[in-house]
Amino acid sequence: MSFLAYDKNSDYSYTLGAYPTIELLKNRPDLALRIFTRAKFYKSEGYKIVRNLAKKPKVTIEQNEHFVERVSTKENCLVATAFKKFESSLHTSENHLVLINSKDAGNLGTITRNMLAFGITNLAIVKPAVDIFNPETVRASMGAIFGLKIKYFENVEDYTKSLREDRNLYPFLTTGEKLLSEVQFKNPFSLIFGNESSGLGNEFKNCKNTIRIPQSKKVDSLNIAVSVGIALYQVYSSKDRDPIQYLPNT
Amino acid sequence: MSFLAYDKNSDYSYTLGAYPTIELLKNRPDLALRIFTRAKFYKSEGYKIVRNLAKKPKVTIEQNEHFVERVSTKENCLVATAFKKFESSLHTSENHLVLINSKDAGNLGTITRNMLAFGITNLAIVKPAVDIFNPETVRASMGAIFGLKIKYFENVEDYTKSLREDRNLYPFLTTGEKLLSEVQFKNPFSLIFGNESSGLGNEFKNCKNTIRIPQSKKVDSLNIAVSVGIALYQVYSSKDRDPIQYLPNT
Numbered sequence: 001m002s003f004l005a006y007d008k009n010s011d012y013s014y015t016l017g018a019y020p021t022i023e024l025l026k027n028r029p030d031l032a033l034r035i036f037t038r039a040k041f042y043k044s045e046g047y048k049i050v051r052n053l054a055k056k057p058k059v060t061i062e063q064n065e066h067f068v069e070r071v072s073t074k075e076n077c078l079v080a081t082a083f084k085k086f087e088s089s090l091h092t093s094e095n096h097l098v099l100i101n102s103k104d105a106g107n108l109g110t111i112t113r114n115m116l117a118f119g120i121t122n123l124a125i126v127k128p129a130v131d132i133f134n135p136e137t138v139r140a141s142m143g144a145i146f147g148l149k150i151k152y153f154e155n156v157e158d159y160t161k162s163l164r165e166d167r168n169l170y171p172f173l174t175t176g177e178k179l180l181s182e183v184q185f186k187n188p189f190s191l192i193f194g195n196e197s198s199g200l201g202n203e204f205k206n207c208k209n210t211i212r213i214p215q216s217k218k219v220d221s222l223n224i225a226v227s228v229g230i231a232l233y234q235v236y237s238s239k240d241r242d243p244i245q246y247l248p249n250t
Numbered sequence: 251m252s253f254l255a256y257d258k259n260s261d262y263s264y265t266l267g268a269y270p271t272i273e274l275l276k277n278r279p280d281l282a283l284r285i286f287t288r289a290k291f292y293k294s295e296g297y298k299i300v301r302n303l304a305k306k307p308k309v310t311i312e313q314n315e316h317f318v319e320r321v322s323t324k325e326n327c328l329v330a331t332a333f334k335k336f337e338s339s340l341h342t343s344e345n346h347l348v349l350i351n352s353k354d355a356g357n358l359g360t361i362t363r364n365m366l367a368f369g370i371t372n373l374a375i376v377k378p379a380v381d382i383f384n385p386e387t388v389r390a391s392m393g394a395i396f397g398l399k400i401k402y403f404e405n406v407e408d409y410t411k412s413l414r415e416d417r418n419l420y421p422f423l424t425t426g427e428k429l430l431s432e433v434q435f436k437n438p439f440s441l442i443f444g445n446e447s448s449g450l451g452n453e454f455k456n457c458k459n460t461i462r463i464p465q466s467k468k469v470d471s472l473n474i475a476v477s478v479g480i481a482l483y484q485v486y487s488s489k490d491r492d493p494i495q496y497l498p499n500t
Contacts, residue, residue: 019470106356110473117465117472147468181487214487215367218397220269222367223360226479229472233480234487237431237464 003034003082005071006135013133014080015143016072018046021081023143025053031146033082035061038068041078050079073136085133088149090122092164096190097228098124100156103195105130109140110225116144118232123150124159124190156203163190171204172231174221176212180234183211191231196224253284253332255321256385263383264330265393266322268296271331273393275303281396283332285311288318291328300329323386335383338399340372342414346440347372347478350406352379353445359390360475366394368482373400374409374440406453413440421454422481424471426462430484433461441481446474 006013012033015021018041024032035054041047054061059081071080090096097120102108108130115121125132129152138145153159160169170185171192194200199221204210213230215222222230256263262283265271268291274282285304291297304311309331321330340346347370352358358380365371375382379402388395403409410419420435421442444450449471454460463480465472472480 110476113469113473114476117469119466142470144469179487213483216369219363219367219394220392222479223363223475225473226360226364226476229476230480230483233463233483237429237484 001033003036003067008131008134011085012082013085013138014071014082014135016074016077016080016135016139018044018050018079020138020141020143021079022046022049022053024081024083024146025050025057025059027143027146028083028086029053029057029059031083031086032057032059033084035059035079035081036064036067036071037061038065038078039063044078046079071135080135087151090124090149090151090162092167093188094122095120095188096122096124097232098126098159098190098192099129100126100192100200101195101198102129102224103197104224105134105137106140107223107225108132109137109142109144111228112137112141112144112148114225114229114232116147118236120191120232120235121148123148124153125150126153126156126159164188168209169207170209170211171200171207172213172227173200173204173210174212174215175205176210178209178211180211180213180231181238183209185235185238191228191235193224193228193231196221196227251283253286253317258381258384261335262332263335263388264321264332264385266324266327266330266385266389268294268300268329270388270391270393271329272296272299272303274331274333274396275300275307275309277393277396278333278336279303279307279309281333281336282307282309283334285309285329285331286314286317286321287311288315288328289313294328296329321385324389330385337401340374340399340401340412342412342417343438344372345370345438346374347482348374348376348409348440348442349379350376350442350450351445351448352474353447354474355380355384355387356390357473357475358382359387359392359394361478362387362391362394362398364475364479364482366397368486370441370482370485371398373398374403375400376403376406376409414438418459419457420459420461421450421457422463422477423450423454423460424462424465425455426460428459428461430461430463430481431488433459435485435488441478441485443474443478443481446471446477 015024068080168186168189265274318330418436418439
């Protein structure tokens, strides 16, 4: 198999840097295809960890200065690992995060870190949307994507058709009816976010259970990754105990 | 006065795009020096607003395709406004956000949006730190910096020496003693954050009132702008009413 620079239409992508490479090898060694390194990497702490993790799944480590430089977008990247893109069905009885019209690669990566931090591990991405396997997103995620179930949907209807009847939908809007801190979330639920420039479309404005994050009118909106972080934090801290003790995925 | 491409040592910077330009003209018209535009800008909605806001402070609007292209880092920027950099003393009886060793321009901008959204308008930046007037930060802030008091400090001691005795310090650490949701914040207070790769230094580990945001051990840490957003949200929502009603700066 020969590898080329990242292309959103190809079936593989790259982790850039030691941290996301380690997360890949720890959580989804089945996806790792080949590890490309620069000579400098062999002197780092990260190398020892990567070498050990690569043994069992037998992933080849290949020194290739030119290739690492070519696939990495930032300087000082010493390791880039090719991995198979993946999609998986979402769990029908677990809680979901739903992103509609997600536009920014960095924000999407940051959102996946929020999800892993607060134990919601099913991500529905409704198109149009940025590519979650873009190496820039994988980098911003710090490898968190390898701990998630991720599925793309063509439109909102395709997503809602995939759900069981007992699911509760909670759309987030700046004009939402209830304050986030007052909501009693009922499992299984889906937290639904639009993007920060246009929010959620009209199909959600008249839904029940719309939620707003209280904020001053001095800003148009919060950054979308911040909004999702606040929502996930509130869901878990509202249970009156330290989530670290009860998160199913800790 | 002649204008050059952005330089962190010069005493002026640029807002890139209509939104931060409008925030500048609305909130700090005294800082605006000159508005540079591309021809396409005159057809936009933003132009009408900018033109009206520029009248009273008598800011010149100059069409200069080449200059706008030169100072803007992203494509499709139609307006760039030169403004005087500013620093101001922080208010000794108001609440502060303190950022130590802030490294990322985009995150710093997002943090200023969080501050304005949750009504904390005094920002202490302890060096080393990125430049808050970098046009990229101003863009990520969506112009929120023009609603804040901002002051740089050489080190932590310089900041703490500037404070009255009745101030309460709350350092945020992943190993913090109290859960965020359990803290009763006492005015006037300072919320203190390090950066996401190294956190706060040892001088804070033995402080009283250290706080942690509960999160799974599956991630190393949250993104710093997300952490600050969650903290500011919790401070205001813990007062059992809609902050929109009582924020002093709404």
